[in-house]
Amino acid sequence: xxxxxxxxxxxxxxxxxxxxxxxxxxxxxxxxxxxxxxxxxxxxxxxxxxxxxxxxxxxxxxxxxxxxxxxxxxxxxxxxxxxxxxxxxxxxxxxxxxxxxxxxxxxxxxxxxxxxxxxxxxxxxxxxxxxxxxxxxxxxxxxxxxxxxxxxxxxxxxxxxxxxxxxxxxxxxxxxxxxxxxxxxxxxxxxxxxxxxxxxxxxxxxxxxxxxxxxxxxxxxxxxxxxxxxxxxxxxxxxxxxxxxxxxxxxxxxxxxxxxxxxxxxxxxxxxxxxxxxxxxxxxxxxxxxxxxxxxxxxxxxxxxxxxxxxxxxxxxxxxxxxxxxxxxxxxxxxxxxxxxxxxxxxxxxxxxxxxxx
Numbered sequence: 001x002x003x004x005x006x007x008x009x010x011x012x013x014x015x016x017x018x019x020x021x022x023x024x025x026x027x028x029x030x031x032x033x034x035x036x037x038x039x040x041x042x043x044x045x046x047x048x049x050x051x052x053x054x055x056x057x058x059x060x061x062x063x064x065x066x067x068x069x070x071x072x073x074x075x076x077x078x079x080x081x082x083x084x085x086x087x088x089x090x091x092x093x094x095x096x097x098x099x100x101x102x103x104x105x106x107x108x109x110x111x112x113x114x115x116x117x118x119x120x121x122x123x124x125x126x127x128x129x130x131x132x133x134x135x136x137x138x139x140x141x142x143x144x145x146x147x148x149x150x151x152x153x154x155x156x157x158x159x160x161x162x163x164x165x166x167x168x169x170x171x172x173x174x175x176x177x178x179x180x181x182x183x184x185x186x187x188x189x190x191x192x193x194x195x196x197x198x199x200x201x202x203x204x205x206x207x208x209x210x211x212x213x214x215x216x217x218x219x220x221x222x223x224x225x226x227x228x229x230x231x232x233x234x235x236x237x238x239x240x241x242x243x244x245x246x247x248x249x250x251x252x253x254x255x256x257x258x259x260x261x262x263x264x265x266x267x268x269x270x271x272x273x274x275x276x277x278x279x280x281x282x283x284x285x286x287x288x289x290x291x292x293x294x295x296x297x298x299x300x301x302x303x304x305x306x307x308x309x310x311x312x313x314x315x316x317x318x319x320x321x322x323x324x325x326x327x328x329x330x331x332x333x334x335x336x337x338x339x340x341x342x343x344x345x346x347x348x349x350x351x352x353x354x355x356x357x358x
Contacts, residue, residue, distance in 0.1 A: 003330060006031035006070040006098075008062060008089065010039055010047050012175055013103050013138075014076030016316075016323035018048040021074065026331070026353055033065040034058040035077065062089050072099040072330050076323075079104020080182050080204075081194070090134055091123055097130035099334050101137075101326050106204060108136040109146075110211035110342050113220075114203060120340070127338045135333045135341045139322040140166045144291040144305060145208035145267060146343040147325075150215050152293055152301050159297040162212055163266040167282050168289030171273040173315045174239040183251070185273060186243045189229050193248075201225040201255050205267045209257035212265045215344055220257040220265065227253035230278050238273050250277040288314030328354070 005027045007018055021029045022045060032044045040060050045052040059065065065073070073093045079086035086105040093100050107115040108123065127133060137143065145164045153159060170179065179185045184193020195201060202223040213220045232249035235242050243249045250272040257265035270281045284290040285304035293303040307317035329349050333341060 002026060002028040003072060003334065004028050004030050004068075004070045005072050005074060005330065006033070006065045006068055007044075007074040007076065008033035008065055009075060009077035009102075009104075010034045010036065010058065011076065011078065012319050013323050013326075014074075015048055016320050017074050017076055017327050018044060019050060020324065020327045022048055022050060022052065022054055024327070024353075027327075029054060029056050030070050031065040031068040032056055032058040033062055034060065062092065066093060066096050066098065069096070070098060072101060072334055074326060074330070075100055075102030075104060076326070077104060078177065079106055081177060083107060087119060087123065090136075091126045094123065094130050094132045094134055095126040097132055099132045099330075100134040101329050101333050102134075103138045103322060103326060104136065106136065106138075106141060107207060108134060108340055109138075109141055109207040110214070110344075111207070111340060113210050114206040124339055127340065131338050133333050133336045133338055133341050135329055135336075135346065137322075137325055137329065137343065139318050139325070140164065140267075140269075140291060141205055141208040142322055143325050143343070144293070145205075146211050146215070148291075148303070148305065149212060149293050149295070150343070152295055152303060153216070156295060156297045156299065159216065159295060161262075161264055161266065161294075161296040162216070163268060163292075163294040163296075164208070165268045165270070165282060165292040165294070166289070167270045167284040167292065168314065168318070169272050169275055169284075170315065171236070171238045172313055176240045179238075179240045183271070184229075184248050185238070186241070186247045188247055189231055192227075192229060196227050196253070199225075201227070201253055205255045208267055209255060209265050211342060211344060213257055213259075216265075218259050218264060220259060221261075222258045224256045224258060224263075225253065226256075227251060230272075232273075232277075236273055243273055249273050250281075252278070252281050284314075286314070289318065290314075291318075325349075
């Protein structure tokens with residue numbers, strides 16, 4: 001019997017998750033919620049870009065979605081700029097007895113030390129009330145900062161440092177809110193994006209730092225952050241508009257989990273809108289972008305992850321990977337004990353049921 005699922009959030013990640021929820025026979029799509037007025041009343045198949053009609057049309061907000069009482073809610077609404085609202089939505093679903101997997105709110109990936117204790121307690125209480133579980137993940141923070149590093153670390157005899165990296169050209173990324181407000185592309189250099197306000201980097205990737213620390217069995221004393229911005233040498237057209245000459249066109253930031261004064265867990269991002277900007281910064285392993293895991297120890301490793309897709313470029317493939325990780329976790333999250341679940345305590349999600357003969 002298929003798992004009854006609903007989806008909220010029909011943007012970049014939500015649309016790609018919706019494709020699998022419609023096509024994967026393990027699931028029965030029962031509801032779609034959207035915050036975009038133009039999408040209300042549109043069939044889920046159309047929203048997913050598929051040439052099928054499902055009979056499920058998008059409704060505004062959360063209420064009508066929760067009323068369908070799905071077994072699991074796939075929550076892909078924006079969380080970067082609305083963490084309180086996203087947490088409230090997830091909590092409401094949990095209290096109603098609905099399991100949740102999704103991309104937001106990011107703090108729930110590993111909230112201990114990253115979110116206020118009262119906020120964590122409210123989520124846990126709602127999960128206990130509804131006998132439900134929540135698992136928030138993605139690609140980075142997500143499987144590139146937990147699942148993959150843990151798998152490689154399991155082969156080591158000694159670990160001195162783990163570094164995870166995203167190295168990407170975002171020129172084709174069409175998320176205006178993320179590009180302009182969160183990351184600040186196209187902003188004056190003295191007006192960086194929300195991401196670079198004091199403490200935001202540490203909050204956004206602190207979940208990854210602390211989860212890796214928990215898996216390694218070390219105690220992070222503090223999390224430090226650093227960033228650099230590079231201006232556009234001339235106007236540069238991108239998917240969301242034009243990056244004007246002199247405004248932010250490339251950035252490198254680093255978040256360090258410090259143990260006894262040493263950066264033991266490091267997350268680094270190098271993000272450009274043109275590949276020739278700051279050639280001295282790390283370069284991707286494939287044109288466009290890649291993820292990299294570097295472990296210094298015995299043995300040491302450099303592992304590059306190069307997502308590709310027949311339907312889009314490296315940015316599309318990365319979001320597709322995040323959506324796949326979210327959707328494929330549904331059966332294990334439903335089976336898990338109630339509460340906040342993380343990659344550390346979920347069983348290994350193997351991709352069971354995904355093979356299809358061509």
